[in-house]
Amino acid sequence: MESIIFLSFLVGISLVAYLLGVRDQKTSERILLTRLKKNFGEAPKRNYKSDDLDHIAGYFKNHKADYQIDDTTWNDLNMDGVFARMNYCLSATGEEYLYHMLRTPLTDDDFEDLEKKVSFFQKDEDARIGLQLLFSKIGRNIRYSIYDYIDYLEDAAKFSNKEHYLMLILMALSICICFVNFTVGFLALVVLVVINLIRYFAVKGDIEPYLASYRYILRVIRSVSFFEKITYPELGEDIKKLKKAASGLKGFTKGSYILMSQSRMNSGGNPAELILDYIRIATHIDLIKFNQMYKEISLHRDDLDEILTITGRIEAYISVACFRESYKGNFCIPSFEGETYDAKELIHPLIENAVANDISTKEGILITGSNASGKSTFLKTCAINTVLAQTIHTVLGKEYRAPLYEVYSSMALKDDIFEGDSYYIVEIKSIKRILDAAAISKHKVLCFVDEVLRGTNTIERIAASTEILKTFVTCNVTCFAATHDIELTTLLSDYLGIYHFEGNVSERDVHFDYKIKPGPATNRNAIKLLGVLGYDENIVDKAQALADKFLKDGTWS
Numbered sequence: 001m002e003s004i005i006f007l008s009f010l011v012g013i014s015l016v017a018y019l020l021g022v023r024d025q026k027t028s029e030r031i032l033l034t035r036l037k038k039n040f041g042e043a044p045k046r047n048y049k050s051d052d053l054d055h056i057a058g059y060f061k062n063h064k065a066d067y068q069i070d071d072t073t074w075n076d077l078n079m080d081g082v083f084a085r086m087n088y089c090l091s092a093t094g095e096e097y098l099y100h101m102l103r104t105p106l107t108d109d110d111f112e113d114l115e116k117k118v119s120f121f122q123k124d125e126d127a128r129i130g131l132q133l134l135f136s137k138i139g140r141n142i143r144y145s146i147y148d149y150i151d152y153l154e155d156a157a158k159f160s161n162k163e164h165y166l167m168l169i170l171m172a173l174s175i176c177i178c179f180v181n182f183t184v185g186f187l188a189l190v191v192l193v194v195i196n197l198i199r200y201f202a203v204k205g206d207i208e209p210y211l212a213s214y215r216y217i218l219r220v221i222r223s224v225s226f227f228e229k230i231t232y233p234e235l236g237e238d239i240k241k242l243k244k245a246a247s248g249l250k251g252f253t254k255g256s257y258i259l260m261s262q263s264r265m266n267s268g269g270n271p272a273e274l275i276l277d278y279i280r281i282a283t284h285i286d287l288i289k290f291n292q293m294y295k296e297i298s299l300h301r302d303d304l305d306e307i308l309t310i311t312g313r314i315e316a317y318i319s320v321a322c323f324r325e326s327y328k329g330n331f332c333i334p335s336f337e338g339e340t341y342d343a344k345e346l347i348h349p350l351i352e353n354a355v356a357n358d359i360s361t362k363e364g365i366l367i368t369g370s371n372a373s374g375k376s377t378f379l380k381t382c383a384i385n386t387v388l389a390q391t392i393h394t395v396l397g398k399e400y401r402a403p404l405y406e407v408y409s410s411m412a413l414k415d416d417i418f419e420g421d422s423y424y425i426v427e428i429k430s431i432k433r434i435l436d437a438a439a440i441s442k443h444k445v446l447c448f449v450d451e452v453l454r455g456t457n458t459i460e461r462i463a464a465s466t467e468i469l470k471t472f473v474t475c476n477v478t479c480f481a482a483t484h485d486i487e488l489t490t491l492l493s494d495y496l497g498i499y500h501f502e503g504n505v506s507e508r509d510v511h512f513d514y515k516i517k518p519g520p521a522t523n524r525n526a527i528k529l530l531g532v533l534g535y536d537e538n539i540v541d542k543a544q545a546l547a548d549k550f551l552k553d554g555t556w557s
Contacts (some may be wrong), residue, residue, distance in 0.1 A: 032136055036129050041325040044088055051143055053080075058145020059096035059312065060103050062305075067406050067443070069103045069387065072430060076411040076448075077384050079103075081350050086323040086392070090132055092140040093220060093308050094315025101316055105390035107404050107443045109336045114317060114393050120234045121321035127232055128318055134226050135315050142216045146308065149213035150297060161291045164284040167196055171283075193282050200281050207290050211260070214293060218256060220307055221249050227311075238310050245310075248303035252296040259289040320392045327396055334389035334400040341382075341446070341478060346397040348381040349388075355514040356397065357381070361497045364472065364479035367516070368486055369501035370525040374514035375482040376411065378501070379448045382480055383409055386446060405446035405478070408434045412450075424455030431468060438477045447472065449481040458485070466491045489520035 039045065060068075069079070083102055089095045121128045171192050178185030224246040227239050258280075280286045297304060324331055330347065345356035357378060359365065367375045385395045386407055410430040431449065438445040452465040462485050469488070472479040473495045481496070489498045500521040503512035510525070510532050527547060531540040 032133065033129065036132055037125070040125070040128075040322065041328060043085065043326055046084075046087070048084065053095070054143050055092055055145040055148070056083075056095055056099045058147040059093075059308065060100040062147045063100060063104075065104050067105070067107055067441075069105065069407065070433075072433075073383075073407060073409045074103065076409040077380055077387070078350065079384070079387070082384060082388075085349050086319060088319040088322040089135070089315050090140065091135040091138040091220075091311070091315055092142045092145075092216065093138065093312040094135055094319065095140060096145060097309070097312025098316040098319055100312075101391050102387065105387055105405075105407065107390070107406065109404065111393040114320070115333070117234055117314070117317045118321045118324070118393075120232070121318050122325060124232075128321065131230075131314065131318060134223060135311075135318075138216075138219045138223050138311070142212055144213070146213055146217060146304075149210055150301065150304075161288050163199075164288050164291075167192060167199075168283060171196075196284060197281055200284060200287070203284075203287055207287065210290075214256075214290075215260060217297070217304065218253060218260060220311060221246055221253055221304075223311065224307065235314070238314060242307060242310055245303040245306040248300045249296065249307075252293050252300070255289060256293065259286045259293065320394065323392070324394055330396060332395050332397055332399055333393060334395050334402070336389075336404050337401060339403060341402045342399070343382070343385065343395070343397055343402070344399040346381050346385050346395070346400075348377060349384060349396055351377070354381075357514075357516045359499075359516065361478070363496055364469075364477070364481070365497040365499050366469070366488060366492055367480070367482045367499045367501065368484070368489060368521040369482075370503060370521070370523075371529070372510075373501035373503050373512050373525075374516075375501050376450050377514070378516060379409075379411065379450055379480050379482055383407060383446075383448045403444050406437065406441050406443050407446050407448075408437060409448040410434065410450070411448060422455065424453070427453055427455050434477070435471065435475065438472075438475045445475075445477045447477055447479050449479060452481055452483050452485075452488075454484075461485065462487050462491070470495055486520055 074080075079102060083099055087095060087098060089098055121131075171189060174185050174188035174192060176185070177188060224242045227235075227242050230239060340360060340362045342360045344358045346359070347354040347356050355374070359382065367378065369375050385397060385400065386402070386405060389395045389400055389402070390404060390407075410427065431453075434445065434447045452469065453461045456464075465483065465485065465488060469479060469481060469492055479496070492498075497518075498520055499516050499518055501512070501514065501516060502521055502523060503510055503525055510529060524547070527540060527543045530543065531537065
């Protein structure tokens with residue numbers, strides 16, 4: 001009677017725990033549903049921890065294309081920040097695909113599928129939110145990419161079941177011997193169980209790092225059953241492909257509970273789980289299942305890749321829809337035609353209340369102006385919007401018409417202490433890579449160079465900059481460059497459009513309107529800024545007198 005009461009008590013506790021878990025899950029879903037509805041059209045509110053995006057490049061690294069944004073350009077433009085601004089994804093799969101999209105601009109005008117689905121998600125709230133709830137169940141609580149784990153597993157030849165099967169056969173034989181000679185058979189069984197126990201905890205440590213990835217793969221595969229219930233025509237072809245790919249991975253999911261039980265080796269007093277733990281230790285059935293699942297992943301990697309690609313792409317498109325809504329009235333669909341870069345009211349995605357600017361050029365432009373006047377920001381605004389145009393088919397501006405480009409930049413460079421390169425060496429290597437890319441590219445190249453060759457002396461800088469920028473034009477490279485060297489505007493006036501930014505400096509303040517204007521800069525404000533920032537008047541006046549004398553007679557004496 002006491003045993004029945006005790007078992008009933010355990011069953012009651014388990015039932016209560018289950019019901020509380022269901023309640024908490026429903027509560028979380030309601031909170032998320034409310035947040036998704038309320039925040040549509042707003043910027044993401046996510047605060048990133050240091051390791052939140054450790055997995056982010058996994059899909060990108062495993063899906064190389066002929067042209068992708070290189071690391072220098074990506075870092076110059078702070079594309080990590082741009083990614084964070086448009087990342088509305090709730091699963092790691094969606095995040096990885098969105099990152100891949102941003103690093104892989106298309107060089108052909110093939111955005112029909114994207115436009116069809118992004119427009120659908122913008123308009124159909126039920127479809128968008130329903131899928132977002134589904135992606136939230138897949139989740140993003142994974143530190144490394146699935147592709148990283150698969151790569152590691154491919155080198156893991158030690159994950160074999162031969163030893164485990166041999167031990168099971170020997171244990172079965174020892175049990176049979178018990179019927180002939182109980183003492184010998186039993187002792188053999190005990191020895192084999194002890195050996196298995198020791199081996200279990202040695203091997204268990206090797207597979208633990210992969211279990212988080214297995215759990216994530218299972219969530220992604222099982223999500224296909226939810227996608228199968230979706231009847232939206234816009235997703236019909238995707239769902240057919242998902243079903244086909246998932247059928248090839250049934251061997252991975254079948255019997256996975258043996259390995260993937262949430263209470264594995266932590267049964268918390270649950271009698272059934274406690275018994276199962278002892279069986280696992282004695283027989284290695286969970287290790288055997290791990291190796292079987294590994295084999296299935298190895299054999300059906302293409303099916304897994306198909307599922308990750310389709311689900312990731314769908315969520316990335318939802319993210320693009322949310323991003324567009326957050327800039328409603330301030331974005332346009334790009335047009336890829338002609339030979340001219342023609343854009344109106346472009347704005348920077350990471351600057352609040354950004355000043356909009358227009359630009360129209362075929363060969364490229366050279367911008368002059370004082371520090372902090374907006375030159376670098378304008379270059380980045382144009383570069384980022386070109387990348388957005390050719391990746392998410394969205395431009396933050398009123399109009400964008402241009403060819404399809406390969407985009408490169410040379411802007412936020414630093415000395416390379418590991419290679420022993422000075423700033424100037426880093427600069428010329430960076431610009432050389434653009435010329436090399438243009439020489440072999442089948443597409444037009446668009447490049448952005450900030451403060452051309454700032455790392456060397458004035459005379460050689462002006463001479464080298466002139467010839468490099470001329471070469472860009474003759475090599476069919478559209479170059480947007482910024483410089484402090486006003487002399488370049490005269491030397492290159494026949495090759496590039498000349499523009500400038502300027503500011504008004506008074507005795508106590510400096511004001512910039514951040515609007516691009518045609519022609520070279522007409523005033524110099526660097527010395528005046530010393531006074532605004534509190535430098536001694538004697539320093540400011542003498543510096544100005546020295547500069548005025550040089551401008552008058554060309555000498556520094």
